Amino acid sequence: MSPTLSRAVLRQRQFALRRIFSRHASTAEAAQAKTSEAASKASEGLSRAQASAGSALSKAGSAVGALGNAIGSIGGRTGRLVGFVNSLIPPTIHYSKVGLELGKLIFEGRKMSPPSMATFQTYFQSAFNSIRSTSAASGTANPRSALQQVRNLSTAELTAAGVVLAEVLGFFSIGEMIGRHSINPMDVFKLLTRSTKISRSQTARPSNAKLPSTGAPSNPQLFGNGDDSQGKSNLGKRKRGGAAASEFAKNASEPGDRTSMSNGDTKIHTNGEETSGQVSGRPTGRQPQEECLRILRSHKVKIVVLDSEPKQSKESTGLKKSKKEKGSSKESGSGSKHKQELFPQPLVSFDQLRTQYNISRRLLSNIKDQGYVVPTEVQLASIPLLLDPAKSLANSDSFVDTDAPDLLSIAPTGSGKTLAFLIPILHRLISERKKSKSETEEHGLKAIVLAPTKELASQIANEGRKLALNTGIKVTLFRKGMKIGTSLERVGDEEQSDNESDVDDHEKRAALEIKSHVLVSTPLALLNSLSSDDGKERSLPTVQQLVLDEADVLLDPLFRDQTLGIWKKCTNSNLQSTLWSATISSSIEEIATNFWKDRRRPSKNDASSESKSLLLRLVVGIKDTAVPNIDHKLVYAATEQGKLLGLRQLIHPSAPQGEAGPSLRPPFLVFTQTIPRAVALHSELLFDIPPEAGGASRLAVLHSDLSEQARDRVMTRFRKGEIWVLITTDLLARGVDFRGVNGVVNYDIPNSAAAYVHRVGRTGRAGREGGVAVTYYTKEDIPYVKNIANVIAASERSRGDEKTTIEPWLLNALPTPSKRDKQLLKKRGVPARSVNALNGKGDGKGPAAARISTKSGFERRMENKRKAAKSHHQSDRNDAVVKHVLEENESEFEGFDD
Numbered sequence: 085m086s087p088t089l090s091r092a093v094l095r096q097r098q099f100a101l102r103r104i105f106s107r108h109a110s111t112a113e114a115a116q117a118k119t120s121e122a123a124s125k126a127s128e129g130l131s132r133a134q135a136s137a138g139s140a141l142s143k144a145g146s147a148v149g150a151l152g153n154a155i156g157s158i159g160g161r162t163g164r165l166v167g168f169v170n171s172l173i174p175p176t177i178h179y180s181k182v183g184l185e186l187g188k189l190i191f192e193g194r195k196m197s198p199p200s201m202a203t204f205q206t207y208f209q210s211a212f213n214s215i216r217s218t219s220a221a222s223g224t225a226n227p228r229s230a231l232q233q234v235r236n237l238s239t240a241e242l243t244a245a246g247v248v249l250a251e252v253l254g255f256f257s258i259g260e261m262i263g264r265h266s267i268n269p270m271d272v273f274k275l276l277t278r279s280t281k282i283s284r285s286q287t288a289r290p291s292n293a294k295l296p297s298t299g300a301p302s303n304p305q306l307f308g309n310g311d312d313s314q315g316k317s318n319l320g321k322r323k324r325g326g327a328a329a330s331e332f333a334k335n336a337s338e339p340g341d342r343t344s345m346s347n348g349d350t351k352i353h354t355n356g357e358e359t360s361g362q363v364s365g366r367p368t369g370r371q372p373q374e375e376c377l378r379i380l381r382s383h384k385v386k387i388v389v390l391d392s393e394p395k396q397s398k399e400s401t402g403l404k405k406s407k408k409e410k411g412s413s414k415e416s417g418s419g420s421k422h423k424q425e426l427f428p429q430p431l432v433s434f435d436q437l438r439t440q441y442n443i444s445r446r447l448l449s450n451i452k453d454q455g456y457v458v459p460t461e462v463q464l465a466s467i468p469l470l471l472d473p474a475k476s477l478a479n480s481d482s483f484v485d486t487d488a489p490d491l492l493s494i495a496p497t498g499s500g501k502t503l504a505f506l507i508p509i510l511h512r513l514i515s516e517r518k519k520s521k522s523e524t525e526e527h528g529l530k531a532i533v534l535a536p537t538k539e540l541a542s543q544i545a546n547e548g549r550k551l552a553l554n555t556g557i558k559v560t561l562f563r564k565g566m567k568i569g570t571s572l573e574r575v576g577d578e579e580q581s582d583n584e585s586d587v588d589d590h591e592k593r594a595a596l597e598i599k600s601h602v603l604v605s606t607p608l609a610l611l612n613s614l615s616s617d618d619g620k621e622r623s624l625p626t627v628q629q630l631v632l633d634e635a636d637v638l639l640d641p642l643f644r645d646q647t648l649g650i651w652k653k654c655t656n657s658n659l660q661s662t663l664w665s666a667t668i669s670s671s672i673e674e675i676a677t678n679f680w681k682d683r684r685r686p687s688k689n690d691a692s693s694e695s696k697s698l699l700l701r702l703v704v705g706i707k708d709t710a711v712p713n714i715d716h717k718l719v720y721a722a723t724e725q726g727k728l729l730g731l732r733q734l735i736h737p738s739a740p741q742g743e744a745g746p747s748l749r750p751p752f753l754v755f756t757q758t759i760p761r762a763v764a765l766h767s768e769l770l771f772d773i774p775p776e777a778g779g780a781s782r783l784a785v786l787h788s789d790l791s792e793q794a795r796d797r798v799m800t801r802f803r804k805g806e807i808w809v810l811i812t813t814d815l816l817a818r819g820v821d822f823r824g825v826n827g828v829v830n831y832d833i834p835n836s837a838a839a840y841v842h843r844v845g846r847t848g849r850a851g852r853e854g855g856v857a858v859t860y861y862t863k864e865d866i867p868y869v870k871n872i873a874n875v876i877a878a879s880e881r882s883r884g885d886e887k888t889t890i891e892p893w894l895l896n897a898l899p900t901p902s903k904r905d906k907q908l909l910k911k912r913g914v915p916a917r918s919v920n921a922l923n924g925k926g927d928g929k930g931p932a933a934a935r936i937s938t939k940s941g942f943e944r945r946m947e948n949k950r951k952a953a954k955s956h957h958q959s960d961r962n963d964a965v966v967k968h969v970l971e972e973n974e975s976e977f978e979g980f981d982d
């Protein structure tokens with residue numbers, strides 16, 4: 085064959101190869117699309133890192149390609165061979181990316197597992213054998229015979245070989261690398277773009293490590309499914325995983341069906357008719373009280389009657405003493421010595437909402453559409469009680485004769501309290517709507533949910549809208565400037581907005597008269613709207629249900645007057661009030677109970693105030709303890725500089741790990757004590773994430789001094805996974821639900837044990853495993869850190885760990901803060917880094933001790949500008965974001981010591 089002819093044949097083969105590659109590429113892209121669809125919002129962030137790595141790979145590929153071209157121009161046989169190899173590089177790079185995505189599946193513990201070394205070897209066994217055999221080696225080493233062999237191959241053989249080679253290279257090299265070594269996306273990025281050598285010891289993580297961002301939790305329940313027939317707590321016996329939970333739900337009873345519900349070793353038989361524990365004259369199809377008790381105990385749920393209406397005796401409220409009550413049961417809080425314990429029918433599956441509590445089909449399907457299958461502990465116990473207390477206590481020795489008990493509910497962070505209060509509200513409104521004959525009948529505002537922050541209120545309203553979809557119930561986020569409408573005509577779903585963007589415009593909002601069945605609001609915005617310009621105060625007589633979410637904050641001095649002000653304006657004598665939080669101290673409980681008693685005291689002129697009422701308290705788990713499914717790390721950093729170094733190590737996971745510091749993967753939240761510190765920390769770290777991985781756009785700050793729109797924007801970007809590290813204040817410490825947050829960093833220690841519980845509760849939501857909470861403390865924090873150490877130790881013990889990460893010597897060595905110290909800390913935070921200290925008005929230890937940056941504000945800004953200019957050359961897109969961030973930053977942050 086002449087050289088011209090062989091060149092033509094080679095070109096033809098390359099063309100055929102490219103066609104096949106592009107066909108395979110589209111299949112691969114479809115697979116990739118499915119992968120990213122399955123990934124959770126937060127893992128989108130991670131995929132982006134990997135995509136960055138992919139693009140870096142491509143760049144590297146083109147560089148190699150260019151080199152190949154240069155070599156190819158050498159000419160002759162060697163040149164052609166090099167040219168052929170060169171043509172294989174782009175598809176190889178492409179398939180490497182496919183391998184990378186497959187590796188991601190492996191890495192994230194999805195359906196695939198990495199191929200074993202043995203499988204790998206079988207692919208290459210023949211090649212290995214050939215290499216070992218000298219004769220074969222000399223044969224293949226001869227370029228003339230190698231070229232001849234290539235020429236003898238048919239086009240089909242050649243293309244097939246090329247595809248297999250590219251796939252094998254791509255899958256095994258990158259997929260195997262990521263899957264086997266569990267390399268962090270950031271490490272991959274570094275490995276591929278900066279040639280950073282990452283030793284196995286630095287990158288190796290337990291192969292079974294699960295991250296909260298890796299998708300839906302298999303079991304949203306935190307406790308339970310263990311045998312607890314003695315009614316003892318099952319500390320340390322928590323069985324996790326989907327099997328137990330789904331079985332729990334699957335076996336839930338249907339009316340008329342004889343089913344057996346397995347709850348660990350607990351067997352409950354129900355048949356839609358009488359059960360062995362059935363109490364004559366009461367509704368049937370229920371579990372006997374002993375079984376209810378057993379389930380509730382195994383899920384660590386306890387419900388007691390805090391107080392019944394003062395003027396009514398237990399006889400008249402229909403409340404009987406249970407056997408247990410007759411024994412001595414000592415409870416703390418709100419003054420009462422003995423508290424009646426209740427054992428309502430637990431809700432073992434959401435299907436029971438329809439079969440036993442007759443909720444609307446639409447509401448049930450909306451619940452299911454959200455992917456909720458197994459009720460969490462707080463839902464399991466509270467929803468039946470709120471939907472129909474008499475029915476839920478039907479087979480119990482204790483039953484209550486009231487339609488709407490008031491409830492104080494204390495359940496861990498991320499345990500689904502929102503759903504627990506929204507379902508009963510919506511059910512009641514839907515039922516009333518059905519009962520009303522006239523289409524035009526005035527319905528009015530029926531329910532109010534109060535939350536301490538706009539972010540949380542917005543989240544609850546969104547959740548409410550999803551559940552109320554097509555039910556005819558309107559849920560509205562109430563914002564500053566809105567007015568409550570005086571009447572409410574029948575509202576259709578078309579009037580519902582799926583998000584709050586339609587009310588972003590302040591002017592429009594000012595004129596907006598809200599007509600809604602359910603309002604979700606912060607207390608001040610709502611209270612202000614109730615006082616009219618002529619000085620007249622409006623009340624809310626139509627409101628039947630009031631929810632205080634994060635009730636301990638709402639009843640804290642900061643919000644107390646506003647919250648109680650609204651509560652008082654809900655003048656309906658049948659108002660049902662429910663209070664929810666992960667932490668409610670006995671003093672807050674007392675305030676709530678006293679207020680409740682005052683409200684319930686029958687007034688002389690109002691006969692209807694003689695209504696039957698009851699205040700219940702529901703506790704899930706151990707009060708005021710962090711969820712058991714997260715890992716806590718308390719790190720002594722000595723100084724502010726030590727903390728900064730520690731945080732930088734977290735942002736750059738390739739820095740030495742292990743003893744030097746804990747490992748944490750983005751996305752994560754970083755909490756500071758004050759707004760200026762959050763802004764300063766953001767400014768300090770702005771350029772720590774390399775531009776190729778998104779640079780400054782991956783980092784953001786969120787605090788209450790930002791405009792509402794800016795706050796919404798950051799929240800949306802963080803939820804989408806575009807932001808990896810979000811620096812914030814206690815504004816985001818409560819209630820806010822980011823499903824995929826892998827960790828929380830307390831850059832500044834929280835100002836109370838409760839604040840710690842809530843901050844770290846932003847990870848490990850709905851039973852997700854793998855969340856990490858890192859808390860740094862310095863010399864200045866030592867007087868205050870014992871409370872936090874105690875919470876960590878209690879949380880670790882609550883999951884059955886014999887040894888906690890808090891060494892006993894440390895607990896002994898740390899000083900116990902006095903009550904006054906605790907109060908001051910709660911009010912002002914650690915004095916050395918309070919705003920006063922930063923302004924030089926403190927105890928003289930600040931601002932130097934409290935300064936985050938190693939540089940002055942001016943120096944930091946100059947340096948950031950230099951870095952921004954440099955990054956301009958690297959990426960236009962990043963530069964735009966950086967510029968924007970810098971502008972936003974500069975207008976807010978003037979530095980501490982300029």
Ligand SMILES: Nc1ncnc2c1ncn2[C@@H]1O[C@H](COP(=O)(O)OP(=O)(O)OP(=O)(O)O)[C@@H](O)[C@H]1O
Nearest residue numbers: 304456458459460497498499500501502819821850
């Ligand atoms: N039954 C369930 N199954 C699975 N996930 C659930 C269930 N109920 C709620 N969730 C999810 O759990 C997460 C936490 O719920 P929610 O925000 O209501 O928790 P919370 O108890 O109010 O937490 P916090 O005390 O922090 O406010 C949400 O993402 C929610 O969608």
